[in-house]
Amino acid sequence: MTKPSCEDTTLVRARDLHHGYFSFTFAPYPRVAECHPGSFVHVQLTSTDIYLRRAMSVASVNTRRHELEIIFKVFGRGTAALSRFTTGSKVNILGPLGVGFSKPRSTYHPVLVAGGVGFPPLMFLAQQMIDDGMDPKNIHFFYGGRSERDLVERARIKKMGIRFYPATDDGSLGDKGLVTKSVEKFIKDHHAKERLRLYGCGPEPMLKAVDELGMQYGVAGQISLESPMPCGIGICLGCVVKLRVGGHARVCCEGPVFEIGEVVL
Amino acid sequence: MTKPSCEDTTLVRARDLHHGYFSFTFAPYPRVAECHPGSFVHVQLTSTDIYLRRAMSVASVNTRRHELEIIFKVFGRGTAALSRFTTGSKVNILGPLGVGFSKPRSTYHPVLVAGGVGFPPLMFLAQQMIDDGMDPKNIHFFYGGRSERDLVERARIKKMGIRFYPATDDGSLGDKGLVTKSVEKFIKDHHAKERLRLYGCGPEPMLKAVDELGMQYGVAGQISLESPMPCGIGICLGCVVKLRVGGHARVCCEGPVFEIGEVVL
Amino acid sequence: MTPDLRVTIAGVEFANPVMTASGCCNYGEELAQVFPLSKLGALVTKSITLKPRLGHPVPRTAETASGMLNAIGLANVGIDAFIKDKIPFLEKQKTKIIVNVAGATINEYVEVSARLADIGRVDILEINISCPNVDEGGLEFGQSPALTEKCIAGVRKVFPRPIIAKLAPNVTDITQIADAAHQGGADAFAVINSLVGTSVDIDTWRPRLTNNRGGLTGPAIKPIALAMVDKVYTKCKLPIIGIGGISTYRDVIEFLLVGATAVQVGTALFVEPDAPVKIVEGLKEYMKTKKLSHINDMIGKVRKYT
Amino acid sequence: MTPDLRVTIAGVEFANPVMTASGCCNYGEELAQVFPLSKLGALVTKSITLKPRLGHPVPRTAETASGMLNAIGLANVGIDAFIKDKIPFLEKQKTKIIVNVAGATINEYVEVSARLADIGRVDILEINISCPNVDEGGLEFGQSPALTEKCIAGVRKVFPRPIIAKLAPNVTDITQIADAAHQGGADAFAVINSLVGTSVDIDTWRPRLTNNRGGLTGPAIKPIALAMVDKVYTKCKLPIIGIGGISTYRDVIEFLLVGATAVQVGTALFVEPDAPVKIVEGLKEYMKTKKLSHINDMIGKVRKYT
Numbered sequence A, B: 001m002t003k004p005s006c007e008d009t010t011l012v013r014a015r016d017l018h019h020g021y022f023s024f025t026f027a028p029y030p031r032v033a034e035c036h037p038g039s040f041v042h043v044q045l046t047s048t049d050i051y052l053r054r055a056m057s058v059a060s061v062n063t064r065r066h067e068l069e070i071i072f073k074v075f076g077r078g079t080a081a082l083s084r085f086t087t088g089s090k091v092n093i094l095g096p097l098g099v100g101f102s103k104p105r106s107t108y109h110p111v112l113v114a115g116g117v118g119f120p121p122l123m124f125l126a127q128q129m130i131d132d133g134m135d136p137k138n139i140h141f142f143y144g145g146r147s148e149r150d151l152v153e154r155a156r157i158k159k160m161g162i163r164f165y166p167a168t169d170d171g172s173l174g175d176k177g178l179v180t181k182s183v184e185k186f187i188k189d190h191h192a193k194e195r196l197r198l199y200g201c202g203p204e205p206m207l208k209a210v211d212e213l214g215m216q217y218g219v220a221g222q223i224s225l226e227s228p229m230p231c232g233i234g235i236c237l238g239c240v241v242k243l244r245v246g247g248h249a250r251v252c253c254e255g256p257v258f259e260i261g262e263v264v265l
Numbered sequence C, D: 001m002t003p004d005l006r007v008t009i010a011g012v013e014f015a016n017p018v019m020t021a022s023g024c025c026n027y028g029e030e031l032a033q034v035f036p037l038s039k040l041g042a043l044v045t046k047s048i049t050l051k052p053r054l055g056h057p058v059p060r061t062a063e064t065a066s067g068m069l070n071a072i073g074l075a076n077v078g079i080d081a082f083i084k085d086k087i088p089f090l091e092k093q094k095t096k097i098i099v100n101v102a103g104a105t106i107n108e109y110v111e112v113s114a115r116l117a118d119i120g121r122v123d124i125l126e127i128n129i130s131c132p133n134v135d136e137g138g139l140e141f142g143q144s145p146a147l148t149e150k151c152i153a154g155v156r157k158v159f160p161r162p163i164i165a166k167l168a169p170n171v172t173d174i175t176q177i178a179d180a181a182h183q184g185g186a187d188a189f190a191v192i193n194s195l196v197g198t199s200v201d202i203d204t205w206r207p208r209l210t211n212n213r214g215g216l217t218g219p220a221i222k223p224i225a226l227a228m229v230d231k232v233y234t235k236c237k238l239p240i241i242g243i244g245g246i247s248t249y250r251d252v253i254e255f256l257l258v259g260a261t262a263v264q265v266g267t268a269l270f271v272e273p274d275a276p277v278k279i280v281e282g283l284k285e286y287m288k289t290k291k292l293s294h295i296n297d298m299i300g301k302v303r304k305y306t
């Protein structure tokens, strides 16, 4: 477990990704080197009228420039308040938190399944796998959303040179229908030939489907969960999920990344 | 009574006057024409974590450009939060509120006594008296503070061409000692020859002294009071002062300006 | 189809479920400068006592996290001046008029109520047995089932139109007090009044209120108020007017869902005097979006976990 | 001269008056990653029950204005695992250890306490007779003077070291419960636990907690907690540990001034896990500025208006 700490940092870059999505870069954040794909940070909002922090997955880091990026979608009061911060604002960040994804050996073909605002940690994961020497062509990035406008940062993802499979409910981009339908087809076609690893992050129904696909086809992998997170460091017990074996686990400490088949969804 | 209304306006100019003082200009504020010297506005801070509005005297208006200026000093949480607003921020203003100063006929010599952050409404009053045709040379502006740094906007006040009498507790500028000591000397020297009118705004001990001077030397005039003001429009009864005759008065509605001798201080 | 916002309590029909809370709108004159009072379901006056009261010395309000404390101390003009100076204004308003009554003794409640019985324009009485800011009784009435019943029964005898009992939250079991008020003849409950609280200035070591303590109100108390409305709705039998921390239509919907038939807006008026108007608009929009034709479609409809 | 922050309660000396609140620091392991626990006056564990408890299903927390609701439901590892897995860690910590005990029956309280009596490193017990999140008793104990006395007396018989009674705020008169706890043999009071509250999701019409209601905590409740500490200090005779909405040293000073000898920090730990360290620093600075040599110079020293 990394020791969490509260760090005052500055919002140095705020990009409006449109359709309610924002990319915020904070610097200097002294602990970038300890952020892994699946790690999250807990962002303080008390300078607005919001009491609890909000959990945000690390979307990327620049270790040289000590920059930390998060990407979020305006959903409720918390993210709306966050989106109103302007460049130069001081923001307190508690982190790095959580147990992230474990990277597969380079002989595997990772299948990343992102739903909506679940893509940032998977984008980070893909980037790190490439940095670690994996052939981008072996990385399969599925990205689902309601319609084209929900699939932000596509250019950036494609630029990594990985295989990109968009899917939208309304068919406005890529396959029409749930992204997990496309994933199932892919697994069917490939799991006999290649050693796949599934990685999922997105809304709960999507994760449930990924979890079931993994178990059905015997493909190991991991999913990243969400839960209301008052503390983010394991002291409030507010964020628990039920494990198939062994009672409860805290999403903030034992997770947010769990093995496929581990959690009762 | 002017009908108060809540107006969304924008902070278009924020000047740091140093030593904790700020000048904020809001525009467009549709009701500038209804703002009088002694009027105040109630500034909403709920975009920060502060629940109640803060009362701020109108320091100046520009009716052509629909600009409203307030000047404040960072004192506690409320004004600290206010000072962190940046140009372009949307700010909701409830106003215009209160009964302001009544201007003297031009044959009078008005004696304005400002203590610390009490100067903005008196500066506004002096400006309007000049605009109304009073000879600036007949306006006497006493301005007291702990030391030179507490007397902000001096150049601006002097530029009006009025007679300016600074006083500081530490003698770093103008007379040394309480401003009301200088005022008393002035009254003694002048009230036999000229028809004086006293106008006071500042900390309570100063107002008490002004009130007593007025009564002692038989100089009529007005003082502007402060009180904790949850609503500013007369519905909470939180801001009352005791009148010498007739029970309580609400500072926000019957005031903030009262006649000398009217209030139990 | 525009949604129907009318609600009925004890036979009195209100144009909408949004009222102002006692002590947060004086006698209506100031708010009438901000919006026509006909926009309200009802106006609830400041608590009226037999004699005029100046209340406690200032400071008698203090800000707290998402709320405020007050110890106004039932400052009011007294029943005589109220009838002479305020009723003429209220008579002209196109909204229901609820007069809130307070007293130090049961006799005082009864006397004030008897005077108001003669004034037909006073649609309803709200009996404040729960003000935490007077020493002589106030709170104690609302904390004792026996005194509550006696007080309401006394008023019942002299006032022919509906009576609302305004309940104190500072009790172990609010439903006991509610049942006692029902027994005494109340027609509805107002839930809740403010919670006892205090605050100290750490520079001067003085309490922030000259009364040393006061009533906590505002958004901070909303979760407590909701739980109390829920409890009274579940266990007691009269309609409920929900109060506590309401500032938006979303807050109102929460209160309706846990069982309130109407609501009162208090402290929020200090921050946004036109809050009731915005709330009514918001309710309409919400009902349209949710395809609800009537307020009743929400009352008590929270889908609890079992 | 550095100010002396030590305080003594029931013969136990604490390095400073700042403790963590039960249920807000688990068993201390996680916070020890953030700061050395020796910085604390004491660590108070999560409530321990006889059997392990998973607690209520999520969502079991919800945010509110300047606070939060929780219905964790006394999730804990149970006394066996606590002694086996957690005590070894706690034994090594250079701070006082207070174990909070809860139960559904008096027997359960007594059994758990008896087990803890054997462990010398457990300096003090805090008896949680006030948790609003369990159906089987919790709240009811703390709302009844008779049950409170019986429960504390039962624990008193089996536990030789000091006992703190943690009082519920959801009562008409907290001093009655305090006196009953005193009668039963308590050595100090912890004031207050959370207030019953709820919140509803207006999209789904579901309560925001699967338990339908929970406990309100955080800055929102600070004024209420202060008023209760004040009342207990004025009327009752044991030392008080103040709890409720504390997040800065300024809050702590308010509690000390109204009569608390020590304080606990709860919800604020979720927002700033190192809050206790900052608070202790802040207290020291404040005392230097105010030229106070000892914490006692503040306890109960509020200058009330008369």
Ligand SMILES: Cc1cc2nc3c(=O)[nH]c(=O)nc-3n(C[C@H](O)[C@H](O)[C@H](O)COP(=O)(O)OP(=O)(O)OC[C@H]3O[C@@H](n4cnc5c(N)ncnc54)[C@H](O)[C@@H]3O)c2cc1C
Residues within 6 Å of the ligand: A040, A052, A053, A054, A055, A056, A057, A058, A070, A071, A072, A073, A074, A075, A076, A077, A078, A079, A080, A117, A120, A225, A226, A227, A228, A229, A230, A231, A256, D061, D062, D063, D064, D208
């Ligand atoms: C590990 C993790 C990683 C995440 N990463 C991202 C990300 O990269 N990008 C992104 O957009 N979102 C992310 N989220 C979700 C994000 O934290 C917000 O919860 C979500 O965006 C809700 O938006 P909001 O705060 O605006 O909603 P609000 O309406 O303000 O809150 C939503 C609801 O959740 C409750 N709630 C919110 N926070 C808490 C809390 N801390 N404790 C208890 N209740 C709470 C509120 O009371 C409310 O009922 C992540 C969540 C987790 C747990």
Ligand SMILES: Cc1cc2nc3c(=O)[nH]c(=O)nc-3n(C[C@H](O)[C@H](O)[C@H](O)COP(=O)(O)OP(=O)(O)OC[C@H]3O[C@@H](n4cnc5c(N)ncnc54)[C@H](O)[C@@H]3O)c2cc1C
Residues within 6 Å of the ligand: B040, B052, B053, B054, B055, B056, B057, B058, B070, B071, B072, B073, B074, B075, B076, B077, B078, B079, B080, B117, B120, B225, B226, B227, B228, B229, B230, B231, B256, C061, C062, C063, C064, C208
């Ligand atoms: C008519 C009027 C005109 C004013 N004009 C000016 C001006 O031109 N420039 C200027 O700098 N200041 C002015 N003030 C004072 C200003 O409104 C603030 O109250 C003052 O600056 C305190 O600063 P703060 O809000 O930062 O302090 P805080 O510490 O935030 O508040 C000070 C104390 O007052 C309490 N308090 C603050 N506001 C309220 C309220 N609305 N209701 C109840 N309690 C409250 C707080 O709880 C706190 O205890 C004026 C006040 C009045 C009444």
Ligand SMILES: Cc1cc2nc3c(=O)[nH]c(=O)nc-3n(C[C@H](O)[C@H](O)[C@H](O)COP(=O)(O)O)c2cc1C
Residues within 6 Å of the ligand: B236, C021, C022, C023, C024, C046, C047, C070, C072, C074, C100, C128, C131, C166, C192, C193, C194, C217, C218, C219, C221, C243, C244, C245, C246, C264, C265, C266, C267, C268
């Ligand atoms: C300044 C103030 C004065 C109040 N005066 C009274 C009163 O005279 N009579 C009464 O029954 N309630 C009084 N109340 C309580 C309110 O009517 C209401 O019950 C309480 O404020 C909770 O609602 P809120 O959170 O919306 O303010 C007063 C509240 C405030 C803030």
Ligand SMILES: Cc1cc2nc3c(=O)[nH]c(=O)nc-3n(C[C@H](O)[C@H](O)[C@H](O)COP(=O)(O)O)c2cc1C
Residues within 6 Å of the ligand: A236, D021, D022, D023, D024, D046, D047, D070, D072, D074, D100, D128, D131, D166, D192, D193, D194, D217, D218, D219, D221, D243, D244, D245, D246, D264, D265, D266, D267, D268
């Ligand atoms: C998530 C959570 C869990 C809690 N669990 C317990 C508990 O197990 N036992 C207990 O006595 N109090 C429990 N409490 C109450 C706290 O100890 C404390 O009394 C309350 O939170 C008020 O303090 P605060 O406002 O500083 O949080 C819990 C509070 C929270 C927020």
Ligand code: FES
Residues within 6 Å of the ligand: A228, A229, A230, A231, A232, A233, A234, A235, A236, A237, A238, A239, A240, A250, A251, A252, A253
């Ligand atoms: S968020 Fe508090 S334990 Fe996980």
Ligand code: FES
Residues within 6 Å of the ligand: B228, B229, B230, B231, B232, B233, B234, B235, B236, B237, B238, B239, B240, B250, B251, B252, B253
């Ligand atoms: S501030 Fe509310 S009556 Fe004056």
